[in-house]
Amino acid sequence: MTAQALGRLKDALVLVQGDVFASGLSFRLAVRSVGSFRGRPVYRVILEDGRFYGGQGALEGETEEDALAEVAEGVQDLFAEVLNIAWPDCAVHNRGLHMLCPAGSSPAWWCYFGEGHLVAPVGELSALNPS
Numbered sequence: 001m002t003a004q005a006l007g008r009l010k011d012a013l014v015l016v017q018g019d020v021f022a023s024g025l026s027f028r029l030a031v032r033s034v035g036s037f038r039g040r041p042v043y044r045v046i047l048e049d050g051r052f053y054g055g056q057g058a059l060e061g062e063t064e065e066d067a068l069a070e071v072a073e074g075v076q077d078l079f080a081e082v083l084n085i086a087w088p089d090c091a092v093h094n095r096g097l098h099m100l101c102p103a104g105s106s107p108a109w110w111c112y113f114g115e116g117h118l119v120a121p122v123g124e125l126s127a128l129n130p131s
């Protein structure tokens with residue numbers, strides 16, 4: 001991974017960490033290399049105590065949008081698989097949100113209740129979804 005890609009992942013984590021705090025959770029997260037595959041370091045989102053979820057693809061961060069989508073999904077999977085927490089929730093419908101990143105746009109949190117609705121762009125959960 002290039003230094004630029006790692007920088008994009010760390011920038012993305014700052015935004016997603018903001019969403020975590022905005023939703024009332026206090027877990028502190030980091031992007032770290034947790035091992036290597038075919039001689040290349042494998043980067044994942046990890047918890048402060050070092051726990052991580054290894055079941056999804058490794059973080060790549062090829063573009064800003066990719067980095068944000070990968071980190072958002074990485075945190076979602078980590079919370080679900082390691083902590084058994086569905087995150088984040090729609091404050092209106094009390095259901096887990098889904099991260100969508102259609103080609104050419106930025107990743108955002110969507111609620112699928114009823115016809116579905118946009119909750120907030122990833123990184124802006126506090127502004128539009130006060131808990």
Ligand SMILES: [Zn+2]
Binds near residue numbers: 090112
């Ligand atoms: Zn909703």
